[in-house]
Amino acid sequence: MSEQHRSRIMERLRTGVPPTAPVESDFSVISEKQWPLSERLLRLRQRLESVNGRVHECGRDAWVAELQKLLAGRKLKALMYAPGTEVGDELDESWDRSDSALPALLPALEPDTDIRERVFQAEAAVTGTLGGIADTGSLMLWPTAKEPRLMSLAPPLHIALLDADRIYNTFWEAINQQRWAEDMPTNALLISGPSKTADIEQQLSYGVHGPRELIVLIRS
Amino acid sequence: MSQADFRGAASVAVGDVQLRGNFRRAMDGLMEKRAAQFTDADEEGRLRALGESIRSRSLARLPELLEKLEASCKRNGIQVHWAETTADANQTVMDILKNRGARTLVKGKSMVSEEMELNHFLEAEGIEALESDLGEYIIQLAGEMPSHIVMPVIHRNTGQIAELMEQKIEGAPYTEDADELCQIARKVLREKFYRADAGVSGVNFAVAETGTLCLVENEGNGRMSTTAPRTHIAVMGIEKVVEHLQDVPPLLSLLTRSATGQHITTYFNMISSPRRPGEVDGPEEVHLVLLDNGRSRIVSDPELKATLRCIRCGACMNHCPVYTRVGGHAYQAVIPGPIGKILTPQLQGLDERGDLPFGSTLCNACVEVCPVKIPIVELLLRLRAEANSPTGDSSVKGSGAKRDKTEALLWSGWQRMHASGKLYNSLSRVLAKTGNLAPGFMPPLSGWTATRTKPRFASQTLHQLARKRGVPDE
Amino acid sequence: MPDRIYPSQPESVYFYGTCLVDLFYPDAGMAGIELLKREGLQVIFPQDQSCCGQPAYNSGYREEARAVVRSQLALFSKPIPIIVPSGSCASMMRNRFPDLFEGDPDESKAVALSGRVFELTEFLVHVLEVDLVDLGPPVNVTWHGSCSMQREMGLREEPRQLLQQLNQVQLTPLERERECCGFGGTFSVKLPEISSAMAKDKADDVRRTGAQILISGDCGCMMNIKGTLEQDGAPVTAKHIAQFLWERTHESG
Numbered sequence: 022m023s024e025q026h027r028s029r030i031m032e033r034l035r036t037g038v039p040p041t042a043p044v045e046s047d048f049s050v051i052s053e054k055q056w057p058l059s060e061r062l063l064r065l066r067q068r069l070e071s072v073n074g075r076v077h078e079c080g081r082d083a084w085v086a087e088l089q090k091l092l093a094g095r096k097l098k099a100l101m102y103a104p105g106t107e108v109g110d111e112l113d114e115s116w117d118r119s120d121s122a123l124p125a126l127l128p129a130l131e132p133d134t135d136i137r138e139r140v141f142q143a144e145a146a147v148t149g150t151l152g153g154i155a156d157t158g159s160l161m162l163w164p165t166a167k168e169p170r171l172m173s174l175a176p177p178l179h180i181a182l183l184d185a186d187r188i189y190n191t192f193w194e195a196i197n198q199q200r201w202a203e204d205m206p207t208n209a210l211l212i213s214g215p216s217k218t219a220d221i222e223q224q225l226s227y228g229v230h231g232p233r234e235l236i237v238l239i240r241s
Numbered sequence: 242m243s244q245a246d247f248r249g250a251a252s253v254a255v256g257d258v259q260l261r262g263n264f265r266r267a268m269d270g271l272m273e274k275r276a277a278q279f280t281d282a283d284e285e286g287r288l289r290a291l292g293e294s295i296r297s298r299s300l301a302r303l304p305e306l307l308e309k310l311e312a313s314c315k316r317n318g319i320q321v322h323w324a325e326t327t328a329d330a331n332q333t334v335m336d337i338l339k340n341r342g343a344r345t346l347v348k349g350k351s352m353v354s355e356e357m358e359l360n361h362f363l364e365a366e367g368i369e370a371l372e373s374d375l376g377e378y379i380i381q382l383a384g385e386m387p388s389h390i391v392m393p394v395i396h397r398n399t400g401q402i403a404e405l406m407e408q409k410i411e412g413a414p415y416t417e418d419a420d421e422l423c424q425i426a427r428k429v430l431r432e433k434f435y436r437a438d439a440g441v442s443g444v445n446f447a448v449a450e451t452g453t454l455c456l457v458e459n460e461g462n463g464r465m466s467t468t469a470p471r472t473h474i475a476v477m478g479i480e481k482v483v484e485h486l487q488d489v490p491p492l493l494s495l496l497t498r499s500a501t502g503q504h505i506t507t508y509f510n511m512i513s514s515p516r517r518p519g520e521v522d523g524p525e526e527v528h529l530v531l532l533d534n535g536r537s538r539i540v541s542d543p544e545l546k547a548t549l550r551c552i553r554c555g556a557c558m559n560h561c562p563v564y565t566r567v568g569g570h571a572y573q574a575v576i577p578g579p580i581g582k583i584l585t586p587q588l589q590g591l592d593e594r595g596d597l598p599f600g601s602t603l604c605n606a607c608v609e610v611c612p613v614k615i616p617i618v619e620l621l622l623r624l625r626a627e628a629n630s631p632t633g634d635s636s637v638k639g640s641g642a643k644r645d646k647t648e649a650l651l652w653s654g655w656q657r658m659h660a661s662g663k664l665y666n667s668l669s670r671v672l673a674k675t676g677n678l679a680p681g682f683m684p685p686l687s688g689w690t691a692t693r694t695k696p697r698f699a700s701q702t703l704h705q706l707a708r709k710r711g712v713p714d715e
Numbered sequence: 716m717p718d719r720i721y722p723s724q725p726e727s728v729y730f731y732g733t734c735l736v737d738l739f740y741p742d743a744g745m746a747g748i749e750l751l752k753r754e755g756l757q758v759i760f761p762q763d764q765s766c767c768g769q770p771a772y773n774s775g776y777r778e779e780a781r782a783v784v785r786s787q788l789a790l791f792s793k794p795i796p797i798i799v800p801s802g803s804c805a806s807m808m809r810n811r812f813p814d815l816f817e818g819d820p821d822e823s824k825a826v827a828l829s830g831r832v833f834e835l836t837e838f839l840v841h842v843l844e845v846d847l848v849d850l851g852p853p854v855n856v857t858w859h860g861s862c863s864m865q866r867e868m869g870l871r872e873e874p875r876q877l878l879q880q881l882n883q884v885q886l887t888p889l890e891r892e893r894e895c896c897g898f899g900g901t902f903s904v905k906l907p908e909i910s911s912a913m914a915k916d917k918a919d920d921v922r923r924t925g926a927q928i929l930i931s932g933d934c935g936c937m938m939n940i941k942g943t944l945e946q947d948g949a950p951v952t953a954k955h956i957a958q959f960l961w962e963r964t965h966e967s968g
């Protein structure tokens with residue numbers, strides 16, 4: 022059925038769409054958005070905070086300690102993480118497993134279990150990011166086999182790690198510089214704050230389907 | 242209602258004080274938010290010009306880009322289906338579900354699926370299809386149509402939503418706390434995301450170059466619907482394709498800033514393939530259904546094709562003084578407001594919805610904000626001419642269907658009077674003398690005089706005054 | 716809207732009265748003519764003029780509109796400006812005539828004419844650069860700019876600039892200055908319920924300003940808002956800007 026539809030639609034389009042002069046697009050209004058690194062960091066931070074994201078800056082090797090500090094009082098039982106990723110390995114190495122005030126580390130994957138079962142139960146998950154976007158206050162994520170898509174979505178608390186030197190000016194700049202078009206992953210995401218809705222009389226509520234809380238650790 | 246009737250529905254809606262208040266407040270807020278996003282007129286102008294150029298380019302190269310999109314998707318493992326009509330699209334979805342043995346599905350927000358009336362269709366086939374966007378979920382509970390393309394339940398206030406949820410959701414308490422209402426919905430829907438066999442979504446932009454389907458949302462339900470179930474079916478109108486990946490960021494920026502005044506939405510979800518070997522979540526199969534339903538006809542008209550540049554931001558309705566007073570339901574169409582007034586008659590035909598293009602004061606408030614610069618007023622005027630066409634020979638469906646003999650006679654009389662200086666001069670003098678005697682209680686004047694005094698003819702026309710005062714004639 | 720390049724002051728101009736001014740507000744038309752004459756212009760008023768065709772055009776009767784416009788094209792053949800005391804008629808002539816005659820033998824005439832069209836306040840401000848001296852008593856007024864004036868002609872500041880030259884006139888802006896009054900030509904009789912609701916809101920807005928006079932540059936809007944105010948017995952009058960400016964600035968006998 023689809024084949025016939027296809028040929029009829031294409032036929033109509035081929036005969037119908039009038040030839041027009043080539044349309045040029047001038048991207049300068051985006052490409053000229055350029056800020057020095059310090060301002061990119063500031064912008065990203067402000068944008069994220071304006072939509073209820075929480076941002077903490079820390080030294081390159083201090084992020085695990087910072088995270089432990091943040092989670093110490095929260096009575097979480099477990100923190101889901103992705104072993105075998107850069108973030109996961111550093112956590113594995115430095116997490117203080119003796120401190121009972123801290124959640125236990127929970128690997129995202131376990132042989133022969135549906136990830137959905139685990140991740141829908143998880144209270145919190147920590148993931149890495151591919152970088153950030155100053156213009157909109159966004160995190161870029163490319164989930165992987167080791168760090169599945171649902172980790173940044175299902176648990177009520179999502180913690181994301183971002184390297185300050187990977188904050189781009191704009192989304193447009195990021196996809197061009199990183200040459201996304203050459204090889205797109207299964208799923209690429211921009212995340213800009215916790216899940217929210219304003220569907221009920223324009224009142225803002227967080228955590229309607231995704232995380233209620235987003236914590237971003239920026240290390241520089 | 243057999244024949245949809247904007248005037249009838251609108252005149253009821255306009256008298257509903259509660260409804261009007263709900264819309265006025267909401268639209269005021271949305272206009273303010275958009276204005277706060279575009280404080281730099283130069284940036285706004287250039288970005289809108291860029292948006293327009295991207296969408297125009299997409300339409301100018303539509304056949305080629307659709308083929309490219311199909312090839313890219315196939316290369317990525319996404320299965321592509323083509324549907325000429327909404328019935329074909331529904332059947333395609335059903336066939337996929339059958340193949341996959343799917344009985345339940347969750348849906349992300351999609352205007353095309355509304356156009357298809359997919360939920361009704363699936364229900365009749367015994368499939369449970371649950372809307373998962375909070376607003377869509379609420380109107381599904383109420384059995385209503387969306388009243389706005391971005392905020393489907395904007396016509397109801399919190400109290401009305403609270404009542405509905407208490408009635409329709411087992412065990413739900415009455416609460417007017419928006420957070421609590423969200424959490425009630427979250428609980429119900431979590432369970433469904435987990436168990437659903439399939440997810441259905443729309444597509445905001447489809448990238449030909451990479452075979453990528455882009456979805457814009459705040460809640461995360463779109464990500465859930467396209468990640469948790471084993472099968473993902475995306476439905477889109479054929480016009481939604483764009484050429485390059487780099488075309489996406491400007492459109493995304495225009496969309497979210499125009500729609501709700503956000504720099505960006507919480508999630509921008511780009512899907513390029515089903516789950517790849519080794520990956521542990523995401524659907525095993527991704528299907529893309531490309532729907533025509535009249536679009537290939539629209540795109541072949543050099544003027545009307547601009548309709549298809551639309552990125553469904555809703556700014557035109559937010560700024561529309563008519564929409565603000567009557568709300569979305571009065572349009573009795575999937576897409577209300579200014580864009581609905583030009584799109585619906587083209588999709589359904591002027592014979593069915595030729596009333597819509599006339600429901601506008603042509604005030605241009607929509608044109609001023611449309612992020613892709615659709616000349617909505619020019620297109621309304623064109624469709625009015627099509628609706629009243631004396632010949633009806635046009636590619637627009639139902640051309641000539643609204644032509645009314647009496648009205649046509651009136652206009653030809655008007656023409657005779659105004660195309661001749663002599664006749665005009667003598668008749669206008671007669672009007673100056675006797676025009677005020679015409680009774681105001683007869684239609685069409687009665688519509689005017691119900692709330693206004695009758696306009697009074699002056700005792701002498703400007704022509705007469707000018708002549709008397711010696712203003713030269715040439 | 717690209718910025719328009721304005722000519723220097725000509726010796727003579729045409730005046731296009733418009734059908735509403737002709738029949739309902741001829742004093743406004745005369746005032747417009749007087750304002751132009753005072754600046755030293757010769758004003759020509761072709762007696763065979765009637766209507767810009769907009770009512771039929773906006774109602775979807777293009778053939779009828781074209782026939783009427785064709786009869787007008789011949790009346791304004793000299794290469795001098797055509798001044799129109801209405802934003803909406805000016806926009807019809809300026810923006811829609813070329814489209815209406817696309818591919819028609821009269822296309823070049825229509826295009827040429829449209830290039831010479833100026834709305835009255837636009838012409839007073841940009842071409843004549845008038846200086847006004849207020850002779851009237853203190854008064855509180857408000858201004859309603861029509862949608863065509865604001866959004867099709869891009870004239871927001873011009874009328875304001877003229878009114879602000881009058882030092883005894885206090886101009887109180889409407890709260891929803893940019894919102895349509897609901898007239899919309901035949902819209903007001905085809906969808907009277909919505910039109911009335913919009914007019915009512917606009918009238919309420921006018922009242923809230925406390926102004927004694929509502930001033931506009933478009934007779935359709937004026938009729939609509941004034942008719943609504945009158946029906947409610949509101950103590951506000953309405954005046955076309957040409958008439959208001961003329962009455963305030965000329966020595967009467």
Ligand code: SF4
Nearest residue numbers: 551552554555557611
């Ligand atoms: S017509 Fe323009 S303003 Fe209206 S929804 Fe489409 S893109 Fe947005």
